[in-house]
Amino acid sequence: MLLEQPVLAGNNPPDKPVWHCSIHNHRDDPLLPDQQWAQIAVAFADGVGLAPAGDRASVRWVAVRHADDRASAPDDRIATFVGMPLRDQPAQEPFESRDLELGAALGAWSEAQTLFQLELLGPLDAPGMDPTWLLRVVGHVLQAELVLFYGPHVDVSAFRSTRPEDGLYVGGETDITPSRLTEMLDELAAVEEGDAMPNWLRPAPDY
Known part of the structure; x- marks a missing residue:
């Protein structure tokens, strides 16, 4: 997986450097446009404390949409992959x-x-x-x-x-x-x- 490569290339890489979480709506809910799913992904990463919105020095992550119609999947969902944690950024050091x-x-x-x-x-x-x-x-x-x-x-x-x-x-x-x-x-x-x-x-x- 692309997110794993910077970790695997380093010294003593961890066994499981990528965390995965699936986010989906209810099968009875309407399909959401890509833009709305993108907003949900940002809000999720911010809400759980992984990557505050707008903080480009936080962990690496990507959200992938798995389905956009009921024929290919029972619900509309995205998968969020969170990669290597980077060091904390002191408030006084932009x-x-x-x-x-x-x-x-x-x-x-x-x-x-x-x-x-x-x-x-x-x-x-x-x-x-x-x-x-x-x-x-x-x-x-x-x-x-x-x-x-x-x-x-x-x-x-x-x-x-x-x-x-x-x-x-x-x-x-x-x-x-x-x-x-x-x-x-x-x-x-x-x-x-x-x-x-x-x-x-x-x-x-x-x-």
């Missing part, structure tokens, strides 16, 4: 400030880097689960993509063109800091110069 600090770290590292062709995008308009920053790294040996999300969380995918048989590597960390982000980038640069993949990256699972 999430925008942390994202800008991480973006500044990406920018500073990119400006000093001579091994790669780089593409840095951000800050991005990031509602919900969308990324806040994106860095694409292309070298003679290594190709990688780093994606930052609210939390803060970083997802990394990397591929060595000199060892295509190894396939794609993935990894990620939550509660990332600018110094840790720079350290991870330096470890990727070391791969370009001949080092092994860092231990926080592991082969992507086959599906």
Whole structure:
């Protein structure tokens, strides 16, 4: 499941990182439009204390509508999946400030880097689960993509063109800091110069 991937790519992932809840109306109730179900999903996540409405630094979640007619299901319903919990956000620390600090770290590292062709995008308009920053790294040996999300969380995918048989590597960390982000980038640069993949990256699972 898509929501599980950032968790499974991290260190010591939990056995059950996604919580599922089904929400449905009564079979005698009228069918609801998608927009109304979306409002219900937001109100539900807010009401049970999982994700306050408008708080993009809270847990990741998605609602999926299973049926929109009585022929395919006895009632009209949605399933809500809640993903990895992110760290609590201190009231005095707006999430925008942390994202800008991480973006500044990406920018500073990119400006000093001579091994790669780089593409840095951000800050991005990031509602919900969308990324806040994106860095694409292309070298003679290594190709990688780093994606930052609210939390803060970083997802990394990397591929060595000199060892295509190894396939794609993935990894990620939550509660990332600018110094840790720079350290991870330096470890990727070391791969370009001949080092092994860092231990926080592991082969992507086959599906």
